[in-house]
Amino acid sequence: MPETTYITSRKNEWIKEISGLVRSAEKRHAQGLFVVEGARLCLDAARSQVPVLALLFTEQAEEKYRTYVQQIREKAQQICCISPSVAELISDTRSPQGIFCLCRMPTGEERNTPKMPDCPGKYLAVENMQDPANLGTVCRTAEALGIAGVILLGECCDFYSPKALRAGMGAAFRLPVFFSSSFAAAKPEWEKGGFVTFAAVPARDAQPVTHLSFPEKSIMVIGNEGNGLLTETIAGCEKRVTIPMLGRAESLNAAASASILMWEMMRTAVQEDENDG
Amino acid sequence: MPETTYITSRKNEWIKEISGLVRSAEKRHAQGLFVVEGARLCLDAARSQVPVLALLFTEQAEEKYRTYVQQIREKAQQICCISPSVAELISDTRSPQGIFCLCRMPTGEERNTPKMPDCPGKYLAVENMQDPANLGTVCRTAEALGIAGVILLGECCDFYSPKALRAGMGAAFRLPVFFSSSFAAAKPEWEKGGFVTFAAVPARDAQPVTHLSFPEKSIMVIGNEGNGLLTETIAGCEKRVTIPMLGRAESLNAAASASILMWEMMRTAVQEDENDG
Numbered sequence: 259m260p261e262t263t264y265i266t267s268r269k270n271e272w273i274k275e276i277s278g279l280v281r282s283a284e285k286r287h288a289q290g291l292f293v294v295e296g297a298r299l300c301l302d303a304a305r306s307q308v309p310v311l312a313l314l315f316t317e318q319a320e321e322k323y324r325t326y327v328q329q330i331r332e333k334a335q336q337i338c339c340i341s342p343s344v345a346e347l348i349s350d351t352r353s354p355q356g357i358f359c360l361c362r363m364p365t366g367e368e369r370n371t372p373k374m375p376d377c378p379g380k381y382l383a384v385e386n387m388q389d390p391a392n393l394g395t396v397c398r399t400a401e402a403l404g405i406a407g408v409i410l411l412g413e414c415c416d417f418y419s420p421k422a423l424r425a426g427m428g429a430a431f432r433l434p435v436f437f438s439s440s441f442a443a444a445k446p447e448w449e450k451g452g453f454v455t456f457a458a459v460p461a462r463d464a465q466p467v468t469h470l471s472f473p474e475k476s477i478m479v480i481g482n483e484g485n486g487l488l489t490e491t492i493a494g495c496e497k498r499v500t501i502p503m504l505g506r507a508e509s510l511n512a513a514a515s516a517s518i519l520m521w522e523m524m525r526t527a528v529q530e531d532e533n534d535g
Numbered sequence: 536m537p538e539t540t541y542i543t544s545r546k547n548e549w550i551k552e553i554s555g556l557v558r559s560a561e562k563r564h565a566q567g568l569f570v571v572e573g574a575r576l577c578l579d580a581a582r583s584q585v586p587v588l589a590l591l592f593t594e595q596a597e598e599k600y601r602t603y604v605q606q607i608r609e610k611a612q613q614i615c616c617i618s619p620s621v622a623e624l625i626s627d628t629r630s631p632q633g634i635f636c637l638c639r640m641p642t643g644e645e646r647n648t649p650k651m652p653d654c655p656g657k658y659l660a661v662e663n664m665q666d667p668a669n670l671g672t673v674c675r676t677a678e679a680l681g682i683a684g685v686i687l688l689g690e691c692c693d694f695y696s697p698k699a700l701r702a703g704m705g706a707a708f709r710l711p712v713f714f715s716s717s718f719a720a721a722k723p724e725w726e727k728g729g730f731v732t733f734a735a736v737p738a739r740d741a742q743p744v745t746h747l748s749f750p751e752k753s754i755m756v757i758g759n760e761g762n763g764l765l766t767e768t769i770a771g772c773e774k775r776v777t778i779p780m781l782g783r784a785e786s787l788n789a790a791a792s793a794s795i796l797m798w799e800m801m802r803t804a805v806q807e808d809e810n811d812g
Contacts, residue, residue: 399791404781427786468806501798502805504681509704514676514794521778521795528779529745 266341276348283416292418294359297323302428304333307368312336312360319356350420371434378474379406380523386412386482394425395513403524407434441491457495464498467522483512543618553625560693569695571636574600579705581610584645589613589637596633627697648711655751656683657800663689663759671702672790680801684711718768734772741777744799760789
């Protein structure tokens with residue numbers, strides 16, 4: 259196991275770099291690195307295939323989260339004990355737990371992500387999703403329901419932002435994730451693989467999700483929180499699907515719609531699974 | 536229409552009281568008052584039956600949200616133009632829009648809330664829900680799906696907190712809401728009304744929600760984010776219901792579970808509605 263080093267200065271260059279990674283998506287993607295904060299989330303990272311370059315913790319955190327720290331240590335390439343004031347500098351929360359992992363963004367292979375067209379399943383694609391808490395929640399729900407993977411299309415918020423990681427509760431480390439610059443760029447490969455695409459729209463003339471059946475290779479495409487899907491994306495999908503509602507439909511938020519749509523995709527499979535058991 | 540008064544001092548006693556209402560649930564409930572922030576949400580309040588005691592706005596906000604301010608003015612008993620520094624004092628957000636309503640908590644009658652046992656429908660009850668954003672989201676989803684009302688049991692976070700109001704997007708002003716000190720206290724009245732209660736539990740031996748049908752008088756009871764329902768509440772419900780999942784079930788958060796459970800309660804009604812149309 260690597261030796262523990264000690265950093266107490268907020269002016270330490272490496273600490274400044276880590277703080278930069280916490281604040282800036284650009285820096286994260288330029289370096290392929292991101293920061294995980296909190297005992298539970300750091301352990302989730304350590305237990306996954308995500309490469310943990312360093313574990314940083316305060317003495318207080320080591321005491322409070324001893325079993326966490328012990329387990330994470332074994333996966334970390336570098337161990338660093340930091341002062342509370344350094345912890346504050348690299349934290350994204352108001353009351354930092356004082357435990358962090360510096361991680362490298364995993365390659366598809368490290369994430370056990372198959373080439374999608376070869377891997378049947380029900381996928382969720384999100385287009386231009388802006389709110390990191392929504393993105394995290396959607397990933398978390400996708401993992402719970404057994405969605406095969408999540409695809410980020412266009413200009414989504416950063417998958418590796420502290421807020422998205424926190425809302426995702428570790429789903430980011432385990433769920434197959436794909437990135438594509440746009441629906442148009444991704445579509446040909448999906449078609450080649452035999453995937454059917456469903457555009458989620460709040461339109462009365464779209465097919466109610468309760469009337470649809472989802473083939474083994476399905477992709478549900480949901481849009482931006484305020485504006486929904488791009489017109490060309492809706493046009494490019496095989497089907498338009500909507501959630502029929504008896505109440506005030508405009509009230510359903512992006513994460514709640516995504517939950518219901520993913521649930522409906524998995525509903526038949528869940529029932530078959532129960533009948534088998 | 537009342538005349539516009541001007542307040543620029545952060546030491547103004549009334550402003551200090553309003554600021555207290557923003558920060559403290561205790562003060563809100565002692566006085567039966569709460570504060571709504573943001574143009575959209577203030578308009579939602581003004582359009583509802585909620586009594587608007589005062590509208591407060593900065594000059595900048597009046598310019599930027601002119602049509603909102605005009606509509607809200609007509610409902611407000613008092614109009615007050617405030618300085619940006621006063622707006623900061625009574626704001627719960629980092630970048631205040633500079634528009635606020637001081638409101639009185641509506642009575643059940645003002646909210647058009649019927650005595651529950653007389654009013655069939657599918658209700659959601661939440662027990663000891665702690666996170667105001669979750670509570671707001673749940674109310675917002677309930678309204679969208681056409682849930683008849685939301686019941687807060689036990690020690691829930693404050694329904695009128697700025698965070699809950701924000702996440703609820705105005706659902707708090709429109710949705711029938713009931714408060715009860717505990718499940719045990721509420722149960723006799725529900726029974727008298729002929730309601731069937733469903734305890735949402737993450738248990739493999741509970742009935743899968745996909746196998747259940749919900750009678751016209753149903754109450755789904757969901758628990759605290761971390762600990763779920765109280766043992767005595769589960770025991771007191773007629774049925775135990777669970778969401779069958781193919782993935783990592785522990786990953787589903789409270790708001791997502793509530794969305795799926797409410798959706799399943801309304802699913803049959805939605806399909807019947809479509810067949811009628």
